[in-house]
Amino acid sequence: MEYREEDFLQLSGIQHFAFCRRQWALIHLEQQWQENLRTVEGHILHEKAHDAFFIEKRGNLLIARGLPVFSRILGVSGACDVVEFHRSADGVSLFGREERYRPVPVEYKRGKPKEHRADELQLCCQAMCLEEMLLCEEIQIGYLYYGEPKRRQEVKLDETLRMQVCSMLEEMHGYFRRGHTPKSKPGKQCKACSLEDICMPWLYSAGSVEQYIKEAGR
Numbered sequence: 001m002e003y004r005e006e007d008f009l010q011l012s013g014i015q016h017f018a019f020c021r022r023q024w025a026l027i028h029l030e031q032q033w034q035e036n037l038r039t040v041e042g043h044i045l046h047e048k049a050h051d052a053f054f055i056e057k058r059g060n061l062l063i064a065r066g067l068p069v070f071s072r073i074l075g076v077s078g079a080c081d082v083v084e085f086h087r088s089a090d091g092v093s094l095f096g097r098e099e100r101y102r103p104v105p106v107e108y109k110r111g112k113p114k115e116h117r118a119d120e121l122q123l124c125c126q127a128m129c130l131e132e133m134l135l136c137e138e139i140q141i142g143y144l145y146y147g148e149p150k151r152r153q154e155v156k157l158d159e160t161l162r163m164q165v166c167s168m169l170e171e172m173h174g175y176f177r178r179g180h181t182p183k184s185k186p187g188k189q190c191k192a193c194s195l196e197d198i199c200m201p202w203l204y205s206a207g208s209v210e211q212y213i214k215e216a217g218r
Contacts, residue, residue: 003075003183011069011078014125014165015137019189024172025181025194031059034069060087062094062101069129072168075119082106092136103130105142112148117161121168124161 010028026032056063062085070077085094085101093100105126105189110118117216127139138157145152175182184190184199 003173005070005077007150007176008070008077008175009157009169009176010073011076011125011129012122013172014076014168015118015122017168018116018117018121020185021175021182022184022199023195025175026199029176029179031183032195039118062087062097069126069133071125071129073132074128074166075173076125076129078126078129080105080130081108092134103134103136103139104128105130105139106145106152107142108145108147110147112146113144113153118163120155123155124157125165125169126165128162128165128182129159130167132179212218 013024013028016027016136047188056065062086064083067079067080067083068077082105084104084106085091086104087099089100090103091100091102105123107123107126121146123142125152127142128138131139140157142155142157143152144155190199
């Protein structure tokens with residue numbers, strides 16, 4: 001099965017979905033958004049990484065910033081912060097270049113490495129898009145650059161991560177087709193969410209309306 005362009009989801013949404021399904025739906029289905037310090041810092045870091053789409057050459061390395069990517073199989077589109085093309089005999093051919101290159105995606109994130117795998121899933125999805133577009137073999141590694149330690153971390157794009165990407169995107173397309181926003185699952189992650197005041201997760205932890213009325217009538 002291949003998705004039509006009008007059914008494509010935003011690639012970056014997989015990170016929101018992995019963090020919280022309700023957050024993803026509020027942003028991508030209901031078009032809700034609210035800035036906080038974390039989101040502003042994230043925008044600044046990404047603007048520096050993108051700096052408009054262009055390709056820089058450094059010896060045997062090509063660096064593409066803000067590279068648009070898509071996948072008809074996954075039904076997503078977006079842009080990679082940075083894609084490094086390393087000159088390699090077993091790489092792919094690029095338009096206008098005689099040499100062959102091996103692509104390596106690099107995603108920029110604010111803060112530091114997280115306990116969950118949301119960032120890794122986004123990076124893996126980017127790699128899968130590149131594989132489809134460039135008709136290349138599996139991209140085995142990518143990198144996450146974190147703004148707080150100011151260094152990058154290698155990520156193995158293994159089969160487990162790839163299966164998670166496919167599973168999540170299938171679930172996301174299902175919610176999108178139905179226009180369904182999942183209920184909140186309150187937790188410590190809510191305090192780090194810029195949509196906490198819109199989502200109001202504490203209402204779900206307060207119990208049902210029926211239970212509230214019963215208790216109020218005592």
